[in-house]
């Protein structure tokens with residue numbers, strides 16, 4: 113007789129009274145053939161994971177896992193019918209992620225996840241935590257996600273994370289998996305906590321070489337979350353104090369940051385200091401800045417640069433924003449058609465456009 117349980121994030125978030133995004137189920141005492149006969153669709157290649165015929169939610173057969181070699185690959189997976197719920201739960205990462213709920217709402221919590229929810233502790237379930245180095249990043253991400261609720265990492269888990277990093281286990285993660293966790297962490301309410309946790313366990317310099325987590329960056333990253341939900345801007349804020357464009361480009365390549373992230377990060381690293389002292393720029397320098405951020409073709413660049421620069425500001429209001437927006441509007445008011453109508457052609461159009469934009473700023477003040 114098989115039995116079905118809700119597990120993982122959906123049980124955890126329900127107990128935390130948080131919204132539930134997706135539900136994962138574990139099936140105990142069934143075989144793949146039984147699920148296929150019920151119309152489930154098998155999706156897992158390595159693990160027996162199935163999609164429910166109507167809800168399309170994920171159902172996994174209870175399983176045990178044993179690491180058989182280095183790196184992420186090389187797991188020996190046992191999903192025979194006699195694997196118990198407790199065996200399935202013990203291989204999971206955190207006690208708060210190892211709580212199950214049956215279809216009648218009864219909780220099964222052999223590893224005391226509910227107690228840790230009350231203590232607000234991120235604690236690993238068992239030494240099996242070590243078998244997946246991605247879990248170091250997951251813990252950092254959960255620490256960021258639940259920071260506002262007061263969650264911290266259990267000291268024994270911190271110790272284990274440090275040991276995993278020292279043993280070089282972090283180096284086996286692919287850039288894609290690291291980026292996925294990082295992107296999720298950037299979307300949380302406290303992304304700075306993710307990077308601080310990685311720093312504390314020694315993983316930051318391995319995963320993000322030459323990223324310096326100064327107090328300025330930590331404060332700015334937190335502030336960016338109050339100003340925008342756009343994770344590309346938050347990432348740019350994180351990278352804003354890189355010593356050189358070349359080093360930042362190197363990091364972006366290495367972590368395989370998608371183009372829209374690296375482009376914006378480089379723009380912010382290059383120009384946020386100009387935005388901070390924008391009132392000291394001449395009209396020609398201001399138009400130069402607009403040209404370099406390609407604002408004429410991408411008006412959103414200005415807004416993104418302003419939000420990122422605002423994140424570093426120590427005082428409010430951020431007057432530079434109004435100043436720049438006004439300058440942009442004035443410069444935008446210059447009409448190319450008028451220049452052509454005045455008889456300019458070829459390269460001269462561009463020169464005259466520059467000149468008139470500068471004049472517009474000078475006259476607009």
Ligand SMILES: Nc1ccn([C@@H]2O[C@H](COP(=O)(O)OP(=O)(O)OP(=O)(O)O)[C@@H](O)[C@H]2O)c(=O)n1
Pocket residue numbers: 119120121122133136203204205206209210244246247250
């Ligand atoms: N490296 C991993 C990934 C997942 N899990 C287990 O699988 C469950 C589901 O994983 P996932 O959907 O990735 O995360 P959630 O915990 O559901 O969190 P989120 O809300 O971010 O989806 C986790 O709760 C955890 O029990 C794990 O032990 N180790």
